[in-house]
Amino acid sequence: MRFPALRRPHSLAGQLFAMQAVLIAVVVAGYALFTYVSDQRQAETAAARQATAVARSIADSPSVRSAIRSADPTARLEPYALQITRDAKVDFVTIMTPTGIRWTHPDERQIGKPFLGNIGPAQHGRTLTETYTGTLGPSVRAVTPVSDGGRIIGLVSAGITVETISERVQDQVTALLGVAGGALLLGAVGTYVVNARLRRHTHGMNATELSRMHDYHQAALHAVREGLLMLDGHYRVALINDGGRELLGVDEEEGVIGRSVADLGLPAPLTGALLSSEPRVDEVHLTASRVLVVNTSPVSGGEQRGTVVTLRDVTELQSLMGELDSERGFTQALRSQAHEAANRLHTVVSLIELGRAQEAAEFATAELELAQALTDQVIAAVREPVLAALLLGKAAQANERGVELVVSQDSRLDDGLLPESLSARDLVTVLGNLIDNAVDAAQGGPGARVTVTACANASEVVLRVTDTGPGVDPAHADLVFQRGFSTKPAGPGGRGLGLALARQAVVRQEGALTVAESDGDGGGGAVFEVRLPLRAACPVPEGGVR
Template identity: 55%
Template sequence: MDVGKVVGLRTLSGWIRRWSLARQMLALQIVVVGVTVAGGVVLTFLQTSELLVEEAAGKARAVTVSVADSPSVLAALGDSAVLQPYAERVRQETGVDFITIMSTGGLRYTHPNPAQIGRPFLGTIAPALKGETFTETYTGTLGPSVRAVAPVRDGDGTVRALVSAGITVEKIGVRLHGQLAGAALIGLLGLSTGGAGTYLVGTRLRRQTHGMGPGELRRMYDYHDAILHAVREGLLLVDDAGRLTLCNDGARELLGLYGEMDGRHVTELGLPPSLTELLATGENRTDEIHLTGERTLVVNVAVVRSGNRSLGTVVTLRDHTELQSLTGQLNAERGFADSLRAAAHESANRLHTVITLVELGRAEQAVAFATAELRAAQQLTDRVVGAVREPVLAALLLGKSAEAAERGVELMISPDTDLDDIGLDERDLVTILGNLIDNAVDAAMAGVAPAQVDVRLLTDESAFLVSVADSGPGLDAATAREAFRRGWTTKGDGRGLGLAMVGQAVRRLGGTIDVGRGPGAVFTVRLPLRGKGDS
């Protein structure tokens, strides 16, 4: 191939590749429609030509046979003065181009051109002499024609003469051109319609692809797919009908989704009710805390709009389980600090009392007062540390005791409490025990005096048992079922999270939690010990 042509083709190919996808599709569709219409016109032309030839051959054969079977032809054989007018009359009535009556030797008795009478017939006559009627295309005095030749028989069946009738190819061509003009008009109409439809499709495709080319779309898809699989945050796309259209790997892990999820309604995903309700509302939300079976998630929902029409929502999920645990631990530390502050405040008051008694010369009373206070504090410390040999939980109970005392609630440790190092996650244990005590203190303050909270910690062969009872008003069965739902609180502000986190931590450790009465609420948690019994 010529080097210039190769360079030209490469230049054209590069130029086309730079087109947008819509323009490439438009060009391709126009070519396809054009080729299809052109092929249809050519096919129509060939079929019409074949049909017209077959029609001409059939008509010539019918006229030939009719003339050959006419008694008047057999009676007037050899007499051109009689046969010529008859042949011309039949020719004009039937619309053929010639009727030739000839002798068995091929000499014409009739012809549209009288000058050809008496001259030899131009064409094949051998099959007719044998008694056969046949058709052929042959070039005679009038040019190429489709003709039929038939024998003229007498009463004995002897071939006495021959008859040929035909239609010129030129006349067939005139009819064919008329048919072709109609087919071309229809093809042009089809091409115009196809082109208009292709243009409309291309315009819509250009809007949908924002005028980008295949390469740009491919790169965008590759980046899109890579980002979806790379980010740790969860990403969900929910259409305006509430059906999931996209779910990345992070969302599957955070929500525990497995298998094919695309196209499923959010109510069919098996998510917690609060999260399902959030996804189904289709409203903007910012940094909402939601709990799944084992995770604490921060959820953001953004509505996507095109003009005034909602296209659905984009939902992002961030895992704050560890952060929430650390926050709980920090709250416990703050509780310890508050307890120390309260203890320091009380100690300062008591020290001032002791100093004042000394200044007043009542040294014995000062010593007795200080000894009693030291003995009470030491008894509480000894009782907690002696019963609870898990350092973190012991520190938590001491801090909560001081905090409860400051709020006017007596926190009592059950005499049969006996706890060693149990090997469970300390942060989850702090979350469970700390939140249960906090809620019990709040409930006790709402009940009748004296306000009390009883804590009992035990281990048996297979489980760690936590029991927290209060002297508050208690919970009925319906309220107890709702207590571990995110947002539930006795304060009515819809921000309750403590008991929901307790339930989540208990599930994470594979335990159970029950709510009873006695006389207030009694929360009992049972956590299986690792390597013992339940697992």
């Protein structure tokens, strides 16, 4: 046995079209009925006024009074009444005695018979209007007295039959039905056009499907960990999920929906990317505490309807990459040192084979003393193992690039002094990027040297990196910490990220990072100073930073 396939419910646009069509039809029909009843009443009222005017005009006519006083009123009044009936467009004019005996009537057989209707008010000098069924059928009539010297000498009645009134209304009803049909047709066409547009926007889905899609949309929106931001055509926030609020540092209570991106207080480069009409693919941007990968895409549909923005947090990844770069540099330095050690060993062996044992011993001892002196200097000044390893690696890297890296005698950073809140990762990020930047600046200059000072006490940790490079233009003192700023040509991976990451780590630790011109023995160059609060400050050495 086969069951008939279930019919898919009509789309939301189709349901609305049916409802609106029925509603328009009911409204038009109701209006037509109301207008018909109203026109009928108005026609009866107009007929009563017309009959009253005709009756009073006849009653006020001197010729009518004269004819009533004549010997044969009917002979003189009947032609007059028939002419008035034709000219005034009424159905009958009856002139009668004060007691109601007809002198005139459209039907000659009714002359001399009593008038059918109420004549009491007219006999007392008042005009009466009523709807009454007489010899011609139901009619709207008026009865008024004919007075002569204060005495009532006759009565006049003029009327219009209900059938005639209905014929007059019928013409109006025909026009009304035409207008109603036109209104119904116009309303149907307008409704169809509106609902056709609605059908395109809802993709032919019905109310149940739209509701289900909304539920899935909300569940998916808040389930994803990545940030999702939707902007309208005017770059106002139309939608943002929980991840987006967290990554952008926006509180739910701030009422973000409807606000422009420019009013969210985001960093200028990130705001510029969100306001751009061009798509952005995997751009790295920094906020106060995060490194974000931003992708933007305009909403498709043939017109600029808005922008979809996705945000990914790569703060941890970027920090790990920084540590990995440091470790890779340290490994390369060790490999380079191993290569140099092999060269030195071959040199020592060759000197021994040539019978120059004393010179071989002096050569080997001098190299060992130099390497051990550097290691001893670093270990004595910085006993924090991660930073000590970083400095040794950076010293080897700098030496390969023709730059001397010196640890200042004012340095003192013991192991265990730093609290858990100040992670070694942040220190590596800050100091490693500052040293790399200083080596880049000093490289190629005469007497190229980078001096590092690291000290701490119960109040704060102070890190200073001084180079012998060209220094920093005071006008760029703030720009150097922005992502993308660099005075050197950009490589394949881009430049201008190291100092920005360093500043971000400093801000995360509620510290301060500044840059100034060096006044030390190197003559020129820049000095970067980091102060990370702990709990009296590290003394600045006399004679400036070395």
